Amino acid sequence: MNAGENQSLLTDFYQLTMAQAYFREQQMGLATFSLFIRTYPPNRGYFVSAGLQDVLEYLESFHFDQGQIDYLASQSLFSDDFLHYLVDLRFTGQVFAIPEGRIFFTDEPVLELTAPILEAQIVETYIINQIHLQTLIATKAARCVQAAGGRPVVDFALRRTHGSDAGMKVARASYLAGFVGTSNVMAGRRYGIPLVGTMAHSFIASFEREIDAFRAYVASFPKNAILLIDTYDTLAGARNAAQVAREMAEWGQALIGVRIDSGDMATLAVEVRRILDTTGLKDVKIIGSGGLDEFELERLTAADAAFDSYGVGTKMGVSADAPWADIAYKLVEYEDRSVLKLSTGKESWPGEKQVFRQVNSKMQIEKDIIGLRGEELSGERLLEETMRGGKAISPYPKLPEIRERFTAELAAVPKSVKKLRDPGCFAAEFSPKLKALRDEIVKKTRG
Amino acid sequence: MNAGENQSLLTDFYQLTMAQAYFREQQMGLATFSLFIRTYPPNRGYFVSAGLQDVLEYLESFHFDQGQIDYLASQSLFSDDFLHYLVDLRFTGQVFAIPEGRIFFTDEPVLELTAPILEAQIVETYIINQIHLQTLIATKAARCVQAAGGRPVVDFALRRTHGSDAGMKVARASYLAGFVGTSNVMAGRRYGIPLVGTMAHSFIASFEREIDAFRAYVASFPKNAILLIDTYDTLAGARNAAQVAREMAEWGQALIGVRIDSGDMATLAVEVRRILDTTGLKDVKIIGSGGLDEFELERLTAADAAFDSYGVGTKMGVSADAPWADIAYKLVEYEDRSVLKLSTGKESWPGEKQVFRQVNSKMQIEKDIIGLRGEELSGERLLEETMRGGKAISPYPKLPEIRERFTAELAAVPKSVKKLRDPGCFAAEFSPKLKALRDEIVKKTRG
Numbered sequence: 001m002n003a004g005e006n007q008s009l010l011t012d013f014y015q016l017t018m019a020q021a022y023f024r025e026q027q028m029g030l031a032t033f034s035l036f037i038r039t040y041p042p043n044r045g046y047f048v049s050a051g052l053q054d055v056l057e058y059l060e061s062f063h064f065d066q067g068q069i070d071y072l073a074s075q076s077l078f079s080d081d082f083l084h085y086l087v088d089l090r091f092t093g094q095v096f097a098i099p100e101g102r103i104f105f106t107d108e109p110v111l112e113l114t115a116p117i118l119e120a121q122i123v124e125t126y127i128i129n130q131i132h133l134q135t136l137i138a139t140k141a142a143r144c145v146q147a148a149g150g151r152p153v154v155d156f157a158l159r160r161t162h163g164s165d166a167g168m169k170v171a172r173a174s175y176l177a178g179f180v181g182t183s184n185v186m187a188g189r190r191y192g193i194p195l196v197g198t199m200a201h202s203f204i205a206s207f208e209r210e211i212d213a214f215r216a217y218v219a220s221f222p223k224n225a226i227l228l229i230d231t232y233d234t235l236a237g238a239r240n241a242a243q244v245a246r247e248m249a250e251w252g253q254a255l256i257g258v259r260i261d262s263g264d265m266a267t268l269a270v271e272v273r274r275i276l277d278t279t280g281l282k283d284v285k286i287i288g289s290g291g292l293d294e295f296e297l298e299r300l301t302a303a304d305a306a307f308d309s310y311g312v313g314t315k316m317g318v319s320a321d322a323p324w325a326d327i328a329y330k331l332v333e334y335e336d337r338s339v340l341k342l343s344t345g346k347e348s349w350p351g352e353k354q355v356f357r358q359v360n361s362k363m364q365i366e367k368d369i370i371g372l373r374g375e376e377l378s379g380e381r382l383l384e385e386t387m388r389g390g391k392a393i394s395p396y397p398k399l400p401e402i403r404e405r406f407t408a409e410l411a412a413v414p415k416s417v418k419k420l421r422d423p424g425c426f427a428a429e430f431s432p433k434l435k436a437l438r439d440e441i442v443k444k445t446r447g
Numbered sequence: 448m449n450a451g452e453n454q455s456l457l458t459d460f461y462q463l464t465m466a467q468a469y470f471r472e473q474q475m476g477l478a479t480f481s482l483f484i485r486t487y488p489p490n491r492g493y494f495v496s497a498g499l500q501d502v503l504e505y506l507e508s509f510h511f512d513q514g515q516i517d518y519l520a521s522q523s524l525f526s527d528d529f530l531h532y533l534v535d536l537r538f539t540g541q542v543f544a545i546p547e548g549r550i551f552f553t554d555e556p557v558l559e560l561t562a563p564i565l566e567a568q569i570v571e572t573y574i575i576n577q578i579h580l581q582t583l584i585a586t587k588a589a590r591c592v593q594a595a596g597g598r599p600v601v602d603f604a605l606r607r608t609h610g611s612d613a614g615m616k617v618a619r620a621s622y623l624a625g626f627v628g629t630s631n632v633m634a635g636r637r638y639g640i641p642l643v644g645t646m647a648h649s650f651i652a653s654f655e656r657e658i659d660a661f662r663a664y665v666a667s668f669p670k671n672a673i674l675l676i677d678t679y680d681t682l683a684g685a686r687n688a689a690q691v692a693r694e695m696a697e698w699g700q701a702l703i704g705v706r707i708d709s710g711d712m713a714t715l716a717v718e719v720r721r722i723l724d725t726t727g728l729k730d731v732k733i734i735g736s737g738g739l740d741e742f743e744l745e746r747l748t749a750a751d752a753a754f755d756s757y758g759v760g761t762k763m764g765v766s767a768d769a770p771w772a773d774i775a776y777k778l779v780e781y782e783d784r785s786v787l788k789l790s791t792g793k794e795s796w797p798g799e800k801q802v803f804r805q806v807n808s809k810m811q812i813e814k815d816i817i818g819l820r821g822e823e824l825s826g827e828r829l830l831e832e833t834m835r836g837g838k839a840i841s842p843y844p845k846l847p848e849i850r851e852r853f854t855a856e857l858a859a860v861p862k863s864v865k866k867l868r869d870p871g872c873f874a875a876e877f878s879p880k881l882k883a884l885r886d887e888i889v890k891k892t893r894g
Contacts, residue, residue, distance in 0.1 A: 017644050159575040164577075164610075202778035232893070
């Protein structure tokens with residue numbers, strides 16, 4: 001979460017008006033809400049769980065300060081006894097969740113939360129906000145990593161992410177999903193992600209001649225220089241970079257690489273590679289960037305383009321082809337009564353649930369079964385208890401661990417489901433007990 | 448900007464490596480950067496300027512604290528004298544900008560910044576990040592207001608905006624562009640935006656019967672209740688709401704409205720209206736929500752659907768059909784030398800600029816001319832000096848003022864340019880002097 005500012009008012013107003021109505025009715029029973037994605041956005045066949053750590057930190061620190069309560073009082077809507085009740089309100093509930101870095105599918109609860117209904121309701125907005133963004137981005141980033149076919153990919157998205165919080169979460173979610181670094185310095189610091197940077201066109205343009213800019217840069221970074229060669233003419237830029245690399249060699253230094261940020265990338269890379277190779281600069285890498293996404297990366301990989309690594313920005317950072325997902329946080333149980341909603345196209349499944357994952361002999365995901373939490377079905381249980389009594393249960397895994405778990409997990413996803421276009425539709429099954437419960441509740445609700 | 452945390456490291460790593468190279472070369476001359484959008488996203492014909500206030504606040508408070516500098520030192524890339532230099536670094540530059548709430552078009556600089564190049568470079572990332580997001584959202588929100596044809600629209604986007612900062616900025620940008628309120632409580636507090644809230648399906652589902660939920664809610668909010676009627680069956684929900692409204696009338700109270708959040712909205716609204724009217728509840732409003740955007744709103748408006756107002760969420764809050772714009776911050780002048788880049792498809796225009804707007808006798812925008820800042824052309828000058836010597840020049844206008852300016856401004860946009868689909872492409876002209884300068888610089892640069 002964002003350091004510094006109390007985000008407990010980052011909620012929808014109706015959460016607070018409902019809270020007052022619950023309070024007035026003294027309807028303070030335990031409620032379980034289930035967070036899940038209803039449908040796949042275009043070309044998506046799986047989701048990568050991300051955002052849980054922020055949710056747990058938010059829940060642990062949840063409280064209203066006096067300034068916030070004074071603001072609510074100024075709305076002339078809330079009763080004094082309710083406002084007074086808010087002063088000591090903390091989150092006291094329990095959370096089950098699919099850990100970050102794991103793969104999940106539509107309808108599967110990625111998080112279930114049980115708490116007095118008033119608490120469970122007020123925290124809804126922030127929970128959806130964070131899991132939605134981070135899962136969306138981790139999924140998009142995973143697709144880019146897939147498409148890059150083994151070439152390292154770094155996050156260049158910060159300037160066009162939707163605000164500062166997104167900039168931070170995009171760096172983290174993309175690293176979690178296999179990116180190797182970020183350009184976002186603040187994210188590097190907060191999350192321990194390796195920093196990556198080259199130079200901008202403005203740096204080149206501020207010098208009279210491109211080659212002067214190259215010389216000035218390598219003088220400052222003799223061990224870490226990557227030169228941007230497309231400001232005026234990419235091939236002339238490559239020849240200037242080669243010239244500087246030869247000068248560096250005389251001092252026993254080596255140029256790390258050059259970056260191409262525009263034009264016909266695959267063709268330019270071939271020609272730049274040739275210029276470098278014929279000058280004896282076989283170790284100088286070529287980095288590609290500029291409007292890349294998984295589809296363009298797939299094309300470059302298929303063409304075996306002469307890039308050694310990629311910088312991926314905007315289209316990953318806003319999940320451009322799928323900037324939102326149909327994620328919902330639904331009441332599934334209240335005071336031991338299973339409930340659902342029947343709104344057209346938004347029907348939900350009642351009861352506290354668990355997802356049971358079965359793998360085949362090749363360790364590929366074969367079947368997920370969504371059952372009731374109390375059921376004993378074969379398969380690994382994906383949802384783990386991560387918070388009890390408002391306290392996170394165990395030390396949270398470190399980001400590199402989550403990243404490793406993701407890499408292992410992605411290997412278990414069947415190829416057809418991982419396809420970048422029109423993937424096979426992986427749908428979890430519902431257990432017979434869950435189906436029977438749903439039928440019963442539907443009948444009761446309609447009756 | 449986000450309160451609480453120093454965001455000066457929210458920048459791309461290359462800004463800092465370039466800064467060290469500038470510092471080492473003592474290349475500390477004044478640079479002017481120009482921020483503009485290269486092309487229209489699909490179906491866009493204009494942009495609404497937004498985000499300037501955050502940029503000015505960020506620039507005024509820009510500095511690195513010791514912890515941040517220690518982190519940079521840990522990268523083993525930066526020299527001690529450079530790190531020492533960063534301790535006292537502040538933003539000392541000048542900013543010209545098109546004020547928030549004004550309309551602008553492609554190629555027009557929405558902001559120009561002049562400062563020692565090192566400063567101008569480090570602040571690039573945050574400036575783009577904020578203007579990009581807020582302009583994108585203000586533009587999307589303006590389209591929704593247009594499409595709603597006079598019916599009030601409120602922001603319900605927070606749960607699916609890209610993170611917390613976006614949630615705040617979406618509330619502000621949509622209010623700026625004519626929305627009448629937000630569900631985001633924190634944004635209501637920070638920006639003074641009216642709060643709007645109804646109730647959620649979970650509130651209904653937590654009661655045994657829908658009508659019990661309605662009764663409980665109006666008991667808490669006898670003057671402000673809007674009942675959500677689609678949890679189980681919209682028409683049955685409408686009859687329950689009507690029943691509760693009649694009960695309220697006996698106590699001298701009035702139900703404000705009902706909300707429909709799913710299904711065939713236009714048809715349901717007609718039937719719900721009939722149920723309410725035949726029960727003498729002509730004053731009870733119908734609010735529509737659920738997956739709305741300007742295209743769906745346009746359809747409802749064209750059908751003269753029986754909605755009195757709308758809640759618009761996700762698709763506005765992520766600018767779903769255009770989640771990013773091709774915005775760029777380019778060096779246009781360095782030490783009195785005009786510069787440009789020639790990268791394929793990303794060519795820029797040199798020199799410090801001004802936009803001159805000419806209106807016709809009906810006060811409609813007739814022509815925008817992009818000229819050099821020193822030129823005397825007829826028309827209103829859109830860019831205003833908003834910061835000098837690192838200090839904002841005058842008290843910043845209040846949000847309601849900006850909102851009024853926007854409303855007046857939108858009225859001046861020709862109808863063809865405001866069309867929601869395939870709008871007329873409004874392209875500013877370039878002044879002869881600017882064209883001549885560009886030709887000269889291109890020749891010199893290629894030569």
